[in-house]
Amino acid sequence: MSEKSRPKFLSVLAGEKQSRPPVWFMRQAGRYLPEYRALRATAPNFIAFCLDPEKAAEATLQPMRRLPFDAAIVFADILLIPRAIGQEVWFEAGEGPKLGALPSIERMRDLAPAAGEALKNVGETLSRVRAALDPEKALIGFAGAPWTVATYMIEGGSSDRSGARTYAYEHPETLDALIDVLVEATVDYLAMQAASGAQVLKLFESWAEGLSEDLFERLVIRPHTAIVKGLRARGVTTPVIGFPRGAAALVDRYAVVTPVDAVALDTTAPAALGQRVQAAKPIQGALDPLLLRAGGPALDERVETLLAQWGEGPYIFNLGHGILPDTPIAHVERVLKRVTGKDPTPNFTPKMDY
Ligand code: CP3
Numbered sequence: 001m002s003e004k005s006r007p008k009f010l011s012v013l014a015g016e017k018q019s020r021p022p023v024w025f026m027r028q029a030g031r032y033l034p035e036y037r038a039l040r041a042t043a044p045n046f047i048a049f050c051l052d053p054e055k056a057a058e059a060t061l062q063p064m065r066r067l068p069f070d071a072a073i074v075f076a077d078i079l080l081i082p083r084a085i086g087q088e089v090w091f092e093a094g095e096g097p098k099l100g101a102l103p104s105i106e107r108m109r110d111l112a113p114a115a116g117e118a119l120k121n122v123g124e125t126l127s128r129v130r131a132a133l134d135p136e137k138a139l140i141g142f143a144g145a146p147w148t149v150a151t152y153m154i155e156g157g158s159s160d161r162s163g164a165r166t167y168a169y170e171h172p173e174t175l176d177a178l179i180d181v182l183v184e185a186t187v188d189y190l191a192m193q194a195a196s197g198a199q200v201l202k203l204f205e206s207w208a209e210g211l212s213e214d215l216f217e218r219l220v221i222r223p224h225t226a227i228v229k230g231l232r233a234r235g236v237t238t239p240v241i242g243f244p245r246g247a248a249a250l251v252d253r254y255a256v257v258t259p260v261d262a263v264a265l266d267t268t269a270p271a272a273l274g275q276r277v278q279a280a281k282p283i284q285g286a287l288d289p290l291l292l293r294a295g296g297p298a299l300d301e302r303v304e305t306l307l308a309q310w311g312e313g314p315y316i317f318n319l320g321h322g323i324l325p326d327t328p329i330a331h332v333e334r335v336l337k338r339v340t341g342k343d344p345t346p347n348f349t350p351k352m353d354y
Contacts, residue, residue, distance in 0.1 A: 005136055007022075007136055009200065010199060012282055013241075013261060013316075015282070018313040021307070021313065021315045021317040023069060023070055023317035023335075024070060026319050028063045028069060028072075028073065029060055030325065032329060033063060036062055038352045038354050039055060046077070050080060056076065057129045057132070064134075066344055066348045067333065068336050068340045068344065070137060072138075073139075074129065074140065074141050074142065076125070078149055078206075082153050084111065084114075084115040085103070085107075086103040086107050087100055087101075088100030099153060099156045099157060100156075102153055102154065108185075111185075113184060114188070115186070115192075116188040116189050116191060117188075120192065122189075123193060123197075126196040140198065140202055141196075141200070142203070144203075144206070145203045146179045146182035146223040147205060147220055148204060150175065150182060153178070165210065165211075168219065182223070183226045183227055187231055187234070194238040200239050202264070203224060203241070203243060205245060208250075209247060211247065211250075224244075225259060228258070228260055239262065240261050242254065243264035243266075248265070248269050251265065252273065252277070256280060262282040265283055274286070278314060282313070283310060283314070284316035285318055286319070287318070287319045289323055290324070292332065293324050293326065
């Protein structure tokens, strides 16, 4: 790939000096876009939507058409992995995800080595997006990290995670076996994504919060390390971003001992923490999605603060968690203009007739 067309995002991950931070937003494809809502309405359910390569590729590309993001993230969900290893998953309107009974460890262990094959539709989505995407934009693949995925698998849906943490204390051997199965499935799934066109891989540990130091070691550091090592052992050189959300106090250690290539920070990350991590690895984050939704002078001030404290790099501008469905598009446009210097696509009219 020529220097000119190499995505800025990849240069920053490779540790090259940056002229400005590249930017993308977690959940940048989603309900704040009217064209997403129109497309979503054509799918019978959310899982079917994620597994339809034509629709998922379209959802991935929607924000790229109107907004100057530097990277696209494949449209999928972290709860496709439980499905690939034999647990039923469905979404109920207004209630979030629901999962069936946890399959036996033996059954999940049998299915884990073929997780990539079971989810090859996500690979097809990636190939379609890569073919349609501007060569200067990076394409991100992702998976949920094992502990976060396990919390949904154990609790049967969203919760305050107290059930999963209790399970970690009461059934340590079963939980460790489940984490090992998830490591294997995730390596296979991410390797398939890299082979299908993903240029960056992100591990979403959305529920690292509330873990004591020993649990963090056992449920976050160890499995993340095993996943990155597993990918490298298979010859996958794609950079990996780790996102241990809610664990700011343990991020220094995470950044140093885990072989991830970059660390995503949540909304609580202090300036000095980011600077310490930056001395070792690129960072990403950490604008509060509530502030992006609120807008006004407080948003402008916070964007300036983030750019001043981390902007020299290596830094990828992002939110500290996913964009909220009722975020005004004008607020996203304003932040992107400040970070990239670029306007949204002029006279853009979204496709609504899906
Ligand atoms: O644009 C992107 O970032 C790519 C797509 C993406 C989705 N989910 C689409 C989605 C990504 C990266 C995810 C990750 C994900 N999914 C996480 C980790 C990040 C985080 O938010 O902490 C988690 C925990 C999930 C599980 C999940 N998926 C829940 C709890 C829910 C229901 C809550 C909600 O927001 O409705 C989902 C559904 C989901 N995943 C939606 C989208 C756009 C909304 C559903 C819809 O459009 O009908």
